[in-house]
Amino acid sequence: MSRNRASSLAAVAELAGVSTATVSNALNRPEIVAEATRERVFAAARQLGYVPSSVAAALRRGMSRMIGLVLPDITNPFYSAIADGVADAADEERYGVALCVSHDDPVRELRHFELLAQQRAVGALVVPLTAEPSRLATLRSVGTHLVLVDRIAERDEGCSVAIDDVLGGRIAAHHLLATRGPRLALVNGARSIEQCENRRAGARKALRQSGVDPDGMIEVTVDDMTIEEGRRAGVRLAASPQLAGVFCTNDQLATGVVRGLSEQGIRVPEDVAVVGYGDLALATEGPLGLTTVEQPKWLLGRTAVEKLVQEVADQQLAGAQHQHSATLFQPSLVVRDSAPAG
């Protein structure tokens, strides 16, 4: 088992017959080194199998090329799609991604923040739940930048990227109104969940814009946003006379509602149209393709990285102060069988 030899700039410098400074320059700013020297350095580096230590570089520079990604659950497709975007973008920018799964546990989350601070991560992308300003203090204190994901930042918490849930709700409801008429139902999770509340608000807005009284919308609220709860909601809704369309605030509920309605002899989409939210794999896996609101998850992750990189760059240019910004992405409707067009 070979131990790690051959390392160090110094060894390369010696072999190439130049100083370490020149080697460093040849590697990092090739343009300021004479071509002949540069080649000699490269050759020496190759010959020695030199692997630069970004650890040493990080120490000297005061920050490592590492981006923290803190999210509640990597097995959740919404988050793993974000992670995918983050990984791709970080890769392009030559940053590493430190994955931290908080499992909705504030203790863990805090531990992760400390870890990132200790690693002198250049920044952290946080999908918060428990992101009270106080927790973020540790990170800030060592100069770690912050980008909030899937939530709009307040005051000067930092940059943020999110998806417009109100618009998503509006789009969904609008589609149902336009294709089926005003007699709609909403199957939603607890309104204490911000996303649920916003999607509902969007749906009501759509109704109002069409001159329909939003209070006329049938609302079913479930505790767990699961297929089974959706099915039960579907069964209940089957009894509603003249029901034209159902908007469910996630795809699990929508799948369940379709199933529940079918059990009661109500056909989807012939009798009732159903729209889901999220565009999970689930939406295409069922026997009936689900019309649903798609979220640019991958882009969310990507943009978060870009904002972070921008923020770091801004800071390095001593001059300009960085201006935090919040980006709100627009979801879009994917029309499938459960609520076809026109």
Place this chain on the structure above:
Amino acid sequence: MSRNRASSLAAVAELAGVSTATVSNALNRPEIVAEATRERVFAAARQLGYVPSSVAAALRRGMSRMIGLVLPDITNPFYSAIADGVADAADEERYGVALCVSHDDPVRELRHFELLAQQRAVGALVVPLTAEPSRLATLRSVGTHLVLVDRIAERDEGCSVAIDDVLGGRIAAHHLLATRGPRLALVNGARSIEQCENRRAGARKALRQSGVDPDGMIEVTVDDMTIEEGRRAGVRLAASPQLAGVFCTNDQLATGVVRGLSEQGIRVPEDVAVVGYGDLALATEGPLGLTTVEQPKWLLGRTAVEKLVQEVADQQLAGAQHQHSATLFQPSLVVRDSAPAG
């Protein structure tokens, strides 16, 4: 925007009126420092909001507390479950996880290896596809340890953890044989895929062990292991007389087969039983719960971390050489509606 002050052991040392060495000891090996001193150091550290630099520590120690996780696709539930296990275990051991998504691209994979080598990661957990020994050389050369995940290591490639696909196939086929009799069909992906080949081998073994000629098993091979291809296979299989059970080498295929059979008026499970593989969300999301082979994905990730940690520990104890090991986990059958018990 506050820059990062308050750092450094030295500051803490000064405030506590001791040397930096003592501060370092108080923090890392509290037991060798007198209690009074220790308290004084802690107090000083707290007062200054001291955040240790694991970067500097890593430089000094020659390795960082960072584990690389290289996998083909984080949005794939199989891999994200592994990642979840890795994240949990790493968290417990106070290691960081550097997420690298290779997207089946050797160029990217190589770049990731280089990145990890430069970061002086303590080790890498690699879910290979493209892991030819040559690629791993860079990592090895800087002393980065390696654990192969979802594949058995050869020779001295390193430790490895995997799941016994042959056994999984055997379990699935055995269940069908025991509950339905010998007239089985197999719906499989390309046999060039190791997992597919192994699951098939297991199924044939089960037949043989029951005294049935494995060549009598109907085999349908598909290019893409998707629901749609499964459906087509199901439609075709509906024509087979006396068909008792179908083993599909993933859950997408199984879902499709159930659908295809149903379309042709064959009822599952009354007329034909269907078993899938993987226990994805899909298995519980459909109208009919899928009997399927469950893989301990989370445990796979966890164990990979443990092996790595063990390997590092072994190496530190100058004495003993580390003995690489391969762990093969056993999958198990989850019985649901598509192929009920007895």
Place this chain on the structure above:
DNA sequence: CTCGTCAATTTAATCGTTACAATTGAATGG
């Protein structure tokens, strides 16, 4: 021939920890 200019390179000072060897007292034992 001298001086300034400029590109190429080197010198040397960090960055924040760790760990080895050396030091300091105080306590123990003969």
Place this chain on the structure above:
DNA sequence: CCATTCAATTGTAACGATTAAATTGACGAG
């Protein structure tokens, strides 16, 4: 009372890079 031992602490040399400032020549202008 001196010699040991031992626990607690300290001085200091790395670890491997980056970078500001200094140095070196070479060259053209005056």
